[in-house]
Amino acid sequence: MSFEKFINQELTGWMVAEGEHADIVLSTRIRLARNLQDHLFPVCASQEDAAAVDEAVHQAVSKMRDQHFTGTAMVDLTPLQRQILVEKHLVSPQLIDPEKHGSVLLSEDETISIMVNEEDHIRIQCIYPGFQIDEAYELADRVDSEMEKNIDYAFDETFGYLTSCPSNTGTGMRASVMMHLPALTITKQIERIIPAISRLGMVVRGSYGEGSEALGNIYQISNQITLGKSEEEILKDLKSISARLIAHERKSRELLLAKSEVHLENRLFRSLGTLTHARILPSAEAAKCLSDVRLGIDLNIIENIDMSVLNELMIFMQPGYLQQYAGTELTSDERDILRAQLFRDRLKIERSAEPDGDQELS
Amino acid sequence: MLCENCKERPATVVFKQETPTGITERHLCDKCAFYSQTFSFSPGQEPLSIQQFLAHWLGGSELFSEQKADEKLPDGPKCPNCGLTFHRFLDVGKFGCATCYDAFRQQLPRVFAKLHNGHTQHGGKIPVSLNERFALKRKLEDIRTKMREAVEEERFEEAAALRDEANLVKQQLDDGGDDQHVI
Numbered sequence: 001m002s003f004e005k006f007i008n009q010e011l012t013g014w015m016v017a018e019g020e021h022a023d024i025v026l027s028t029r030i031r032l033a034r035n036l037q038d039h040l041f042p043v044c045a046s047q048e049d050a051a052a053v054d055e056a057v058h059q060a061v062s063k064m065r066d067q068h069f070t071g072t073a074m075v076d077l078t079p080l081q082r083q084i085l086v087e088k089h090l091v092s093p094q095l096i097d098p099e100k101h102g103s104v105l106l107s108e109d110e111t112i113s114i115m116v117n118e119e120d121h122i123r124i125q126c127i128y129p130g131f132q133i134d135e136a137y138e139l140a141d142r143v144d145s146e147m148e149k150n151i152d153y154a155f156d157e158t159f160g161y162l163t164s165c166p167s168n169t170g171t172g173m174r175a176s177v178m179m180h181l182p183a184l185t186i187t188k189q190i191e192r193i194i195p196a197i198s199r200l201g202m203v204v205r206g207s208y209g210e211g212s213e214a215l216g217n218i219y220q221i222s223n224q225i226t227l228g229k230s231e232e233e234i235l236k237d238l239k240s241i242s243a244r245l246i247a248h249e250r251k252s253r254e255l256l257l258a259k260s261e262v263h264l265e266n267r268l269f270r271s272l273g274t275l276t277h278a279r280i281l282p283s284a285e286a287a288k289c290l291s292d293v294r295l296g297i298d299l300n301i302i303e304n305i306d307m308s309v310l311n312e313l314m315i316f317m318q319p320g321y322l323q324q325y326a327g328t329e330l331t332s333d334e335r336d337i338l339r340a341q342l343f344r345d346r347l348k349i350e351r352s353a354e355p356d357g358d359q360e361l362s
Numbered sequence: 363m364l365c366e367n368c369k370e371r372p373a374t375v376v377f378k379q380e381t382p383t384g385i386t387e388r389h390l391c392d393k394c395a396f397y398s399q400t401f402s403f404s405p406g407q408e409p410l411s412i413q414q415f416l417a418h419w420l421g422g423s424e425l426f427s428e429q430k431a432d433e434k435l436p437d438g439p440k441c442p443n444c445g446l447t448f449h450r451f452l453d454v455g456k457f458g459c460a461t462c463y464d465a466f467r468q469q470l471p472r473v474f475a476k477l478h479n480g481h482t483q484h485g486g487k488i489p490v491s492l493n494e495r496f497a498l499k500r501k502l503e504d505i506r507t508k509m510r511e512a513v514e515e516e517r518f519e520e521a522a523a524l525r526d527e528a529n530l531v532k533q534q535l536d537d538g539g540d541d542q543h544v545i
Contacts, residue, residue: 039459043454044446119456144487148489148490153489155488156463158467158482158483159463160484160485160486160488161484163457164457165455165456166455166457166470166473167477169484170478170481170484170485170486171484173486225479225481227482227484228482231486
């Protein structure tokens with residue numbers, strides 16, 4: 001089955017550490033929610049309805065000229081394969097609900113994912129590494145406009161694109177940037193920033209592998225408002241808030257370094273020690289240590305580790321990946337042991353080129 | 363133990379969240395745990411589900427009771443296509459189909475104003491294939507707004523250029539607008 005390459009191919013485009021501000025912004029994502037006219041929304045559609053929508057979307061996608069997509073129904077994948085797609089952020093956790101008749105179409109490079117019968121009939125998602133809001137929107141917009149040639153979208157002159165949830169009505173667009181903000185978190189400034197950002201029509205939530213926990217000092221900033229503003233205005237607001245957050249984070253990093261360099265170094269190297277030597281590594285601890293090591297690399301305190309490796313590990317440390325790597329189901333304890341082994345192996349390879357670091361003691 | 367969020371269903375999920383002040387633990391039912399992921403969190407602020415948002419912030423019960431007092435439409439309007447009533451919509455927080463938007467047209471500005479910072483009308487992309495004429499009308503409005511701003515700020519040269527642009531768009535509209543683009 002040709003779709004398997006998307007599951008077996010471990011790295012995906014957005015995991016490489018590149019793009020603007022790649023030290024702070026991990027990835028940029030644009031999601032457009034669209035529905036077909038004359039079909040009930042997935043939330044109350046019958047199986048026949050869902051199948052008809054699926055067929056119509058697949059037809060429309062197959063007619064697209066400049067992109068080749070490979071699709072699969074969720075029911076044709078094993079639960080583990082579905083989980084891996086979620087962990088790679090290629091599909092949402094809601095899509096893999098086996099009762100939903102959902103399917104996904106992925107572009108060759110995995111940058112574009114078109115989900116069918118999630119909360120809406122169609123969800124077009126584009127993910128880019130780093131801070132690339134305009135690029136991600138441009139691509140999503142192009143896919144959307146191509147789709148529109150072959151499909152009649154549910155659209156209203158007053159309300160815009162009609163979506164299942166009223167929080168998406170209008171543009172149907174959710175633009176988000178995933179940011180690593182350890183200095184703002186350590187200095188507790190994030191507590192004041194989050195409510196301020198919320199008042200500007202943006203949402204800040206913790207995000208680690210689409211989960212609900214704000215682990216690893218990774219935050220996702222996205223627009224809350226989809227009605228009344230144009231896509232460009234929404235993106236402009238998000239860009240300006242992100243840019244301010246990035247600047248603020250950099251300043252806080254400098255301040256941390258200036259005020260308590262030894263304490264900071266101590267913390268970051270201890271975390272590196274945990275990742276390179278632990279025998280049992282629970283996911284929360286791994287996330288915390290990864291955040292510290294990432295900060296260490298950004299501040300040139302920790303050397304000889306490539307940022308892409310950390311992005312890789314951030315994905316591989318998740319349950320689905322670990323089980324795929326092991327080739328079998330694992331208990332939580334077994335996963336913690338395997339995770340520790342994986343981190344040791346991966347970071348050992350990375351640091352093998354490094355000269356022995358403790359020579360300064362002599 | 364009851365769900366800390368809805369206080370209706372039994373708590374089945376322990377929801378851990380790392381906030382800058384430490385890890386908070388909440389006991390939630392499946393439904394609230396699921397929906398709490400879609401809203402923002404901030405220290406001291408409880409995540410809200412879309413249903414709660416509609417029911418509490420909008421005053422769903424208040425709307426409903428207004429209609430109840432009326433005794434004509436106890437459930438508010440009903441969508442002729444999927445059968446969803448407005449009351450049920452407030453309860454589940456989701457539309458059943460595109461026709462719901464027509465059926466609840468009168469009630470929706472209030473819902474949207476609360477959800478979208480006071481906005482009730484779309485101001486973004488329009489499917490070209492659907493309505494070129496509508497896009498032209500929107501473009502004309504935009505140009506006229508910019509023109510007014512330019513006049514107010516005494517940027518007369520720019521205002522004159524915008525006026526010419528507006529006339530061009532108006533001409534396109536008068537000529538039937540979309541016809542030339544359909545092909």
